[in-house]
Amino acid sequence: MLHSFVTQFAEAAHAAEAEPASGGVFGALGIDWQMLLFQVIGFVVLVLIMGKFVYPILMKAVDQRQENIEEGAKAAEEAEKKAAEAEANIEKLLKKARTEASDIVSTAKAEAGQMVEKAESSAKTRADRIVAEAQEEIAKDVLAARKALEKDTLNLVKQAAGLAVSGVADSKLDAQVIKKAVEGAKK
Amino acid sequence: MMQQFAALDLHIDIKTAPIFHIGDFAVTNAMLTGTVSLLIFFAVFFYVAYKVKNGQYNRFVGLVQWAFEGMLGQINSVIPDKTIARRIMPLAMTIFFYVLISYWMSILPGLDSIKWNGDPILRSIAADMNFTFALAFISLVATQMYAIRQLGGMGNLSRYFRNPIKDPLGSFEGILELIGELSRYTALSLRLFGNCFAGEVLLLIMSVLTGYFAALALPVFMAFELFIGFIQAYVFFILTVIFTSLAISHGPHDDHSTHAKQEAA
Numbered sequence: 244m245l246h247s248f249v250t251q252f253a254e255a256a257h258a259a260e261a262e263p264a265s266g267g268v269f270g271a272l273g274i275d276w277q278m279l280l281f282q283v284i285g286f287v288v289l290v291l292i293m294g295k296f297v298y299p300i301l302m303k304a305v306d307q308r309q310e311n312i313e314e315g316a317k318a319a320e321e322a323e324k325k326a327a328e329a330e331a332n333i334e335k336l337l338k339k340a341r342t343e344a345s346d347i348v349s350t351a352k353a354e355a356g357q358m359v360e361k362a363e364s365s366a367k368t369r370a371d372r373i374v375a376e377a378q379e380e381i382a383k384d385v386l387a388a389r390k391a392l393e394k395d396t397l398n399l400v401k402q403a404a405g406l407a408v409s410g411v412a413d414s415k416l417d418a419q420v421i422k423k424a425v426e427g428a429k430k
Numbered sequence: 431m432m433q434q435f436a437a438l439d440l441h442i443d444i445k446t447a448p449i450f451h452i453g454d455f456a457v458t459n460a461m462l463t464g465t466v467s468l469l470i471f472f473a474v475f476f477y478v479a480y481k482v483k484n485g486q487y488n489r490f491v492g493l494v495q496w497a498f499e500g501m502l503g504q505i506n507s508v509i510p511d512k513t514i515a516r517r518i519m520p521l522a523m524t525i526f527f528y529v530l531i532s533y534w535m536s537i538l539p540g541l542d543s544i545k546w547n548g549d550p551i552l553r554s555i556a557a558d559m560n561f562t563f564a565l566a567f568i569s570l571v572a573t574q575m576y577a578i579r580q581l582g583g584m585g586n587l588s589r590y591f592r593n594p595i596k597d598p599l600g601s602f603e604g605i606l607e608l609i610g611e612l613s614r615y616t617a618l619s620l621r622l623f624g625n626c627f628a629g630e631v632l633l634l635i636m637s638v639l640t641g642y643f644a645a646l647a648l649p650v651f652m653a654f655e656l657f658i659g660f661i662q663a664y665v666f667f668i669l670t671v672i673f674t675s676l677a678i679s680h681g682p683h684d685d686h687s688t689h690a691k692q693e694a695a
Contacts, residue, residue: 272559273445277455282564289468289528290568293475294520300479301498302519308499 400424442631446558447549464555467532475527501526501667508671511678514576518674521572525565526667529622532556533659536630537652556626556662559619566619569670570611577677589677618669625662629655 269276404424448456478494481487505522509515536554544551555561577586590608594601633651640647 271444273443274559274563275456278458278461278560279564279567281455282561283567286524286528286564286568289471290521290524293524297475297479298520298523300483301495302502302516304482304495305499305502 397425442634444559444627446553446560449546449549449551458558459549459551459553460555460558460561463535463552464532464558464561466552467528467535467555471528471531474531497527498523504668505671508668509675509678514580514674514678518572518576518671521568522667522671525569525670526663529556529565529666530659530663532561533626533629533662534656536626536659537633537655554626554630556622556659557630559623562619562623565622565666566615569618569666569673570615573670573674573677576674580678586677614669614673618666622662622666625658629658 401421401424404421446458446460448458449462450457474494478491481491482495501523502519505515505519506512509518532555535552536557538552540552574586577589581589588604590604590611592601592604633648633655636651637644637648
């Protein structure tokens with residue numbers, strides 16, 4: 244079985260060798276110069292046609308895509324650069340804002356302190372003035388009260404003395420007694 | 431199974447089979463498949479170019495553009511000079527995509543079973559040595575052209591031929607470089623041919639060996655061939671770019687004698 248398989252190939256190979264003996268090695272391999280030349284010319288024409296009509300279109304598309312990619316990459320790079328710059332700016336602004344805020348806070352604190360101090364001093368002055376005014380008012384009231392009291396006392400004394408001496412003394416004595424009483428009251 | 435295999439009388443021929451003649455010129459089965467591949471290639475790229483030009487994108491256009499851009503990235507990474515990379519691009523791209531489509535044609539069902547006068551009508555053009563040699567020849571000529579443009583005619587020749595009296599080691603190195611140059615491109619063409627041809631034979635043999643289970647077994651090998659096709663197209667493409675890069679970067683500063691002189695100084 245194996246023998247027939249091997250001999251099948253051997254016979255076929257022998258037949259192939261024997262047949263093209265006239266063409267030599269190239270003939271045995273099926274190389275025909277006319278056909279080879281035809282194939283060369285055909286393929287060169289094919290390359291020229293493709294190089295003239297098809298590849299330039301595909302190359303243009305490839306170049307366009309490459310250009311787009313490069314532009315995109317460049318834009319991304321620029322955007323990244325801008326973002327970094329913006330971030331740096333933001334950082335700078337934040338730093339400045341923080342410094343300014345700190346300054347404002349400290350200034351506000353100082354101003355607030357001053358204001359509080361001023362308010363305190365103003366309030367104190369006002370309170371003192373109010374107290375002084377009140378004291379003055381009180382003094383006036385006391386004086387007025389005293390005067391009224393004095394007047395009332397005098398009247399009362401006068402009335403009391405008048406009543407006490409009305410039966411035993413004349414008008415002259417009466418007057419002297421009253422006067423004495425009044426002086427006593429004054430003291 | 432072996433008897434059944436032998437009884438099938440498989441016809442595995444390295445040579446492509448002529449289907450018809452135009453005058454003396456034989457139109458082979460590989461050429462027919464190559465024409466179909468060419469039509470698919472044109473359809474795909476002209477459609478994509480039309481859509482891209484009009485700004486109408488869809489998933490297929492996106493896929494082709496993605497592949498195109500990926501390959502362009504590969505060229506740019508191998509050849510730092512953008513102008514030279516742009517010049518080599520049409521050749522390298524056409525090699526990659528055309529070889530890929532042609533290779534993938536080899537997994538089409540019926541590729542070997544539809545016959546005309548006993549010969550299969552369809553056969554991948556990548557399994558035709560004329561095509562792979564033609565590709566390698568074009569790649570070689572293009573590389574030499576770019577090398578001459580970059581280094582000048584004499585500069586390019588100095589890569590291979592140096593004065594054996596002044597620089598014996600360098601002259602030997604130059605001969606090796608010349609042999610290497612020829613062998614590189616021969617290997618490039620044989621590699622593509624060998625892989626594609628072997629892939630077709632593998633699919634044929636597997637379909638015979640698996641018999642009724644071929645419907646289950648073949649998809650696995652077809653998927654494998656799709657992968658190999660991509661690898662081979664990529665290898666041809668990247669090696670063409672690398673050889674060009676090597677040729678244009680091989681300036682006088684890489685000269686062995688110059689190095690020796692600099693070191694001595």
